[in-house]
Amino acid sequence: MKTIDKYIIREYIPPLLLGFSLFTFIFLMSRFFELLNMSITRGVSVSYTFSIFIASLPYLVSLTIPMAHVFAGIMTFGKFANSGEIVAFKTLGVNFYKLLKSLLIITVFIMLLLVAFNNTILPNSNHRLKNLMLNVYRFKPTYQLEEGVFLKNFGKYSFFIEKINRKDDTMNNIYIYQESNGYISRIIIAKKGKIMHDTKQDTLWLLLKDGSIHDFEKGKNEYHIVNFKTQNFILPIKEEISSKGTTYRGDRELDIFKIIDRIKKTKMQMKRNISKRESKFMKLHYRRTLNRLYMEIYKKITIPLTSIFLLMLGAGIGARIKNSNIGLSLTISLGIYGVFYIMMIGGESLSSRGIVNPIVSAIVPLITFGVAAIIVIAKAMSEYSIIKTLFRKN
Incomplete structure (x- = not known):
């Protein structure tokens, strides 16, 4: 040199x-x-x-x-x-x-x-x-939740929680809004709630207490209300938050050789489904x-x-x-x-x-x-x- x-x-x-x-x-x-x-x-x-x-x-x-x-x-x-x-x-x-x-x-x-x-x-x-x-x-189920703000990252549901106790995962004054076709079709209100983890099914759900369910129908002057002492509400979290998430690898968790192998499998699956005249939507998905x-x-x-x-x-x-x-x-x-x-x-x-x-x-x-x-x-x-x-x- x-x-x-x-x-x-x-x-x-x-x-x-x-x-x-x-x-x-x-x-x-x-x-x-x-x-x-x-x-x-x-x-x-x-x-x-x-x-x-x-x-x-x-x-x-x-x-x-x-x-x-x-x-x-x-x-x-x-x-x-x-x-x-x-x-x-x-x-x-x-x-x-x-x-x-x-x-x-x-x-x-x-x-x-x-x-x-x-x-x-x-x-x-x-x-x-x-x-x-x-x-x-x-x-730590309440990790994704913020108190005093609207949370809109739960599919068709939006949450508003006035108070969260992160030590025991309890909440006070909970409002859950369900959207359907661009409008609010249901509101669930509860004075108290607690997030529970079902270890067998590996799901998160809310145990709501002392609340009410308000149903609305678009285009109709109808309004339904149901009061409850306790109500279970399954949280619509991502599918990957499950026991299989510990072993399943996403695209960014694979080396090149494993990605190539997954590409081959996807192409084979695509050919099988196309031969069965799958919809254009599924072809686009593949x-x-x-x-x-x-x-x-x-x-x-x-x-x-x-x-x-x-x-x-x-x-x-x-x-x-x-x-x-x-x-x-x-x-x-x-x-x-x-x-x-x-x-x-x-x-x-x-x-x-x-x-x-x-x-x-x-x-x-x-x-x-x-x-x-x-x-x-x-x-x-x-x-x-x-x-x-x-x-x-x-």
């Missing part, structure tokens, strides 16, 4: 580690306060909260490593530009692409490690995190399922792959702004990765709905940032070519 390559790598590694540490810290703090709130106000034990915190780390790492590359690119080449080293390199016949060569080799190596990480450690941590959260829902699975494979590769383009983009930006300020580099990096993340999430959403092919959703962000990186680097090179010419004339 040439001396100049060693020097460039030596200058690049510290800001890369700094960027990784800063971004990880930022995301960890956001997660930390969320978990702190879980422990203090929701009654989840500190040790259990810490387990959730640890299980959250791999996902954060998969995001912050690509972000660290754009930060390090801006910092390193901003410093080179500010100190005049890029011009000096150019006079020695070392152009911008040669400066990037050794860094690209390192980035490719880190990218391959991240692909392996995303395919092995990340799925298992996602599975563990899901199971930890499912246990919270089971044994297509969306396949798209989600394909997208998970592509994400495991494209997110690490974006590190290369983010490095190039960061290097070009750093060379142009001639500044290695940490705050500025951090802000620009967050903005750039924010755009990439929005594009990736947007593409994933369109793909899962069957609107866009998953490979298109995965590649478009890469192409966009690849083109942007080439343009920025080309402008930086042309700028320093002019400077070099002026330097020679003088």
Whole structure:
């Protein structure tokens, strides 16, 4: 390895580690306060909260490593530009692409490690995190509930609870609104209630006391009211909050080989059902399922792959702004990765709905940032070519 390559790598590694540490810290703090709130106000034990915190780390790492590359690119080449080293390199016949060569080799190596990480450690941590959260829902049922606000994430039901005692999962002054065809068809009111967990059927249900049920019929002037001393109400929680949730793995909890196996099984099931002339709705359902699975494979590769383009983009930006300020580099990096993340999430959403092919959703962000990186680097090179010419004339 040439001396100049060693020097460039030596200058690049510290800001890369700094960027990784800063971004990880930022995301960890956001997660930390969320978990702190879980422990203090929701009654989840500190040790259990810490387990959730640890299980959250791999996902954060998969995001912050690509972000660290754009930060390090801006910092390193901003410093080179500010100190005049890029011009000096150019006079020695070392152009911008040669400066990037050794860094690209390192980035490719880190990218391959991240692909392996995303395919092995990340799925298992996602599975563990899901199971930890499912246990919270089971044994701390009021975790999902807020007092004094309308809760609308329970299917066709909305809840309003004036007071919640999280120590014994009891509640006071409960209002349950049932929606049907766009209007409120039933209101259940109870003075007291308690969330119960049926361990045999693994379901959550409300034991309501001293209340009434109010039924309305749209278009009719009819109103029915039934008073009760006790009433059971099964909570419409997600199907995955069940005993099978501890073993069943979702799309993000599988490695590439298991996803491919699930794709094969889904295709076989799709062929059988199509031969039976399934409805168009079911065909669309299978297509969306396949798209989600394909997208998970592509994400495991494209997110690490974006590190290369983010490095190039960061290097070009750093060379142009001639500044290695940490705050500025951090802000620009967050903005750039924010755009990439929005594009990736947007593409994933369109793909899962069957609107866009998953490979298109995965590649478009890469192409966009690849083109942007080439343009920025080309402008930086042309700028320093002019400077070099002026330097020679003088």
